[in-house]
Amino acid sequence: MSQQKITVIVAKDLEDLIPTFMANRNKELGTLSVALGAGDMEQLRQLGHRMKGVGNSYGFEQISVLGKQIEDRAKIKDLTGLQTLITEYNDYLARVSIVYE
């Protein structure tokens, strides 16, 4: 897995909101893992839907992309695919680097 940073540009006037936003994404990651462990497809679908809406609204396009995929995979109960996506999300959050402009 690459350790290369993923740079995301966020509007300067949203800078003070980002720490909370990122903290919530990390909580979300934990919740996704727990839901997958419990086989709770409905919660996974809802979490994916939320990620899809909020991610790119703040400028994090990849969060929206992953959210849509999680929502879609949860609908067809693709546990393997969901596990892969949650791993990808974990990797993304670890590598994301924010630039304010």
Place this chain on the structure above:
Amino acid sequence: MSDLASVRPRRHAQAGFCVLIVDDDPDMAELLGRMLSQQGMQAQVATNGAAALEMIAASPPDLVLLDVQMPGPNGFDICRQLKSQEATALLPVVLVTALEDQDSRVLGIEAGADDFLSKPVRREELIARVKTLRRLHETRKELEGRRLAAEVQRKEEIRKAFARYISPRLAERVLRESRGSEEVFRNLSNRAAVVALFADLRGFTRLSETVPVSSIVPMLNEFFTELTAAAHDNEGTVFSMAGDSLLVGFNVPVPQPDATARAVATGRAMVQRFAPVAARWQAEHGLSTGIGVGIEAGEVVVGNVGAPSFMSYTIIGDPVNVAARLMQRAEPNEILIGPSASLSLHGMLGGAMPLDRRFVKLKGKAEQVEVVTLRVAPA
């Protein structure tokens, strides 16, 4: 994940246009609030549908940004509810939906949504849509304000016009009970069962010969003021003042089931209200005056009569003529009640009081008519 309370008001310095953000995702609500407040708008947040409905009921915002997928009542449910209630039907609602979710948009249109905002949210799209709806909303509010102001002005004009004829209390009742002025005026030209009361000043001829001409008009005004007040106290409609006589109608322009009782009470009140004036005139001018009253009931024509340049709202018909003749026959401080009006008088008095009945010959009538006489003590 959420540290927000279910309802969290966020008030900003440039409060004016108020947007309620309904979203269970605190990050999304925070972002939308930030973008709106940067445009000088006031943002409030509800994190579920039930809280949103409570907030709207307590203090309606100017616009609602409504997420679709939420726990409890979803965005469609809330939108449908808002649009079905008169108080909130015109409140603009923007549904926040995923761009590719066409089904949600169709459901949103069916629920009455005014517009849609795509998720993920683009700042430019949010501002453009909210500004457009703000303009529409403010135009609509201004038009509604103008319409209400015009309605108030129109009612005031009608009230002023009516107040010339009927008591202020009755004028208010007419306006309150009629759906519009058209209905009021339509009812002003028709046939109607009324009770007509004529009253005049006894001793006026001698008075006009005795007192200085400059005093006649103020004295007549004093006389008519008391009689008009007596009529208005009993919700009678003053149809005409001519010379020293006054015509008052009851059961018109609005129904009064106790019209005869009101007419009799008015006649009594006229005598009693005028008594102190008569006593003063007696002292000042040595003249004896009193009031004669005639009352009769029956069908008349009610309407505006006259030329386009001069019209008079009046009642025309045999009961009016009979009331006038009875007035002429009445002694000072006496009320003569015609045969039709006295039919309901017996029931009104419950048969407990013996009525003073007699037959009188009236001008214009071939046969004598039976009338009831009521003497009124001026004190």
